[in-house]
Amino acid sequence: MMTMVQRKTRNPEQTRNDLLDAAYTEILESGFQAASLERILANTSVSKGALYHHFGTKRDLGLAVIQEVIGPQLEGRWFNMLAQHSDPIRGLLKLIEEKIASADESVIRYGCPLNNLIQEMSPLDESFRQGLQKIIERWVEVVAEALKEGQASGKVRAGTAPQDIALFIVASIEGCVGLGKNAQSVTAYQRCLKQLQVYIQSLAV
Amino acid sequence: MMTMVQRKTRNPEQTRNDLLDAAYTEILESGFQAASLERILANTSVSKGALYHHFGTKRDLGLAVIQEVIGPQLEGRWFNMLAQHSDPIRGLLKLIEEKIASADESVIRYGCPLNNLIQEMSPLDESFRQGLQKIIERWVEVVAEALKEGQASGKVRAGTAPQDIALFIVASIEGCVGLGKNAQSVTAYQRCLKQLQVYIQSLAV
DNA sequence: GAAGATACCGACTAAGCGGTATCTTGTCAA
DNA sequence: TTGACAAGATACCGCTTAGTCGGTATCTTC
Numbered sequence: 001m002m003t004m005v006q007r008k009t010r011n012p013e014q015t016r017n018d019l020l021d022a023a024y025t026e027i028l029e030s031g032f033q034a035a036s037l038e039r040i041l042a043n044t045s046v047s048k049g050a051l052y053h054h055f056g057t058k059r060d061l062g063l064a065v066i067q068e069v070i071g072p073q074l075e076g077r078w079f080n081m082l083a084q085h086s087d088p089i090r091g092l093l094k095l096i097e098e099k100i101a102s103a104d105e106s107v108i109r110y111g112c113p114l115n116n117l118i119q120e121m122s123p124l125d126e127s128f129r130q131g132l133q134k135i136i137e138r139w140v141e142v143v144a145e146a147l148k149e150g151q152a153s154g155k156v157r158a159g160t161a162p163q164d165i166a167l168f169i170v171a172s173i174e175g176c177v178g179l180g181k182n183a184q185s186v187t188a189y190q191r192c193l194k195q196l197q198v199y200i201q202s203l204a205v
Numbered sequence: 206m207m208t209m210v211q212r213k214t215r216n217p218e219q220t221r222n223d224l225l226d227a228a229y230t231e232i233l234e235s236g237f238q239a240a241s242l243e244r245i246l247a248n249t250s251v252s253k254g255a256l257y258h259h260f261g262t263k264r265d266l267g268l269a270v271i272q273e274v275i276g277p278q279l280e281g282r283w284f285n286m287l288a289q290h291s292d293p294i295r296g297l298l299k300l301i302e303e304k305i306a307s308a309d310e311s312v313i314r315y316g317c318p319l320n321n322l323i324q325e326m327s328p329l330d331e332s333f334r335q336g337l338q339k340i341i342e343r344w345v346e347v348v349a350e351a352l353k354e355g356q357a358s359g360k361v362r363a364g365t366a367p368q369d370i371a372l373f374i375v376a377s378i379e380g381c382v383g384l385g386k387n388a389q390s391v392t393a394y395q396r397c398l399k400q401l402q403v404y405i406q407s408l409a410v
Numbered sequence: 411g412a413a414g415a416t417a418c419c420g421a422c423t424a425a426g427c428g429g430t431a432t433c434t435t436g437t438c439a440a
Numbered sequence: 441t442t443g444a445c446a447a448g449a450t451a452c453c454g455c456t457t458a459g460t461c462g463g464t465a466t467c468t469t470c
Contacts, residue, residue, distance in 0.1 A: 015418085048419080057459080175378070175383070
């Protein structure tokens with residue numbers, strides 16, 4: 001008969017969220033494949049049994065992080081910002097400006113969690129790829145929609161394809177973050193985004 | 206007493222190159238951390254003893270791949286192309302055009318080996334970061350230099366910072382490749398690069 | 411308050427990993 | 441021809457990994 005040290009009060013939701021949060025951090029720092037379940041458990045003081053009660057496999061945990069942590073994070077920021085500006089150009093510039101201003105150590109060191117997972121996992125696991133792709137598509141769509149409305153209200157140059165431009169903008173952002181991360185340089189990151197601002201400005205009428 | 210089945214004729218250089226090539230492929234397909242030495246050996250029919258004769262650690266092998274495979278690959282293409290065009294805009298457009306035209310399965314599936322390693326390894330290993338950064342800096346410098354000469358000869362708009370623009374161009378390329386890879390879509394990849402061409406064209410006088 | 415379900419515990423397993431030790435064999439200079 | 445060393449071969453080691461499983465504690469329901 002073993003004596004078990006269990007949590008006094010149960011809280012399955014909190015346990016699940018703790019795991020999701022810790023997994024998010026661990027994946028951000030080490031990548032998914034190199035992410036260690038043992039380390040995640042150590043950082044949460046959740047037991048292995050509890051982990052495997054909530055998530056069937058490491059893979060399931062990773063997919064949950066994508067859908068429940070990374071997705072909503074991005075959705076909140078971009079959707080809200082572009083919704084509250086009638087001029088999409090101003091909204092986009094503001095978003096980039098925020099990224100420039102809030103260039104903290106985490107972004108410079110670990111980059112974009114979405115992009116990290118894309119580069120690592122999308123060729124290796126179709127479910128990962130689809131989960132990530134859904135987020136990207138939503139992101140591009142939000143930007144494209146804003147540009148489209150901007151064209152309708154005469155604030156964005158006509159004759160350009162909003163979908164293509166939105167795709168390029170998102171790609172450039174990921175590129176800037178990636179390069180800033182490798183340079184370990186806030187200024188390189190900011191210089192790169194500044195050029196993106198110049199490009200965006202050129203989309204105005 | 207063991208019976209050893211050895212290669213009839215020795216060829217240390219070839220052995221080293223075989224290892225480098227196989228490691229490059231394995232890293233491209235699985236990432237560095239998940240790259241398996243056993244798999245590399247299986248694909249080369251080189252023995253573990255031979256591997257560890259040529260490379261001290263897995264890490265050393267990875268660093269050698271960066272310096273001796275990935276670096277030269279990029280250097281050749283970009284340096285030559287921009288050197289043989291007097292108009293840098295035309296040179297850049299041609300390079301992008303080539304990328305668009307030669308969008309093969311490997312690029313769409315596995316993306317850019319340089320970018321992959323950056324996102325995975327640069328926060329984890331300072332030597333990796335520096336090796337990769339050297340390549341990026343060289344790349345940016347080649348583009349910046351071309352733009353600068355273009356400004357001098359009146360083919361590129363003055364008043365813009367060549368270094369910053371070059372940085373942005375490289376970032377955008379990596380971004381386009383990354384997004385195309387996740388979309389598993391040649392056309393998305395091409396649409397993205399086409400927008401980059403539009404941007405580059407806007408740099409002309 | 412008993413029963414059943416849910417949540418959680420932690421020792422264990424099997425496989426794969428990078429790396430090492432010890433050996434043999436090919437090469438080439440003396 | 442031989443000695444020395446580089447190159448290659450293979451068995452093995454310690455460690456970490458994701459995942460399992462029998463068991464226990466808490467919560468819910470009746």
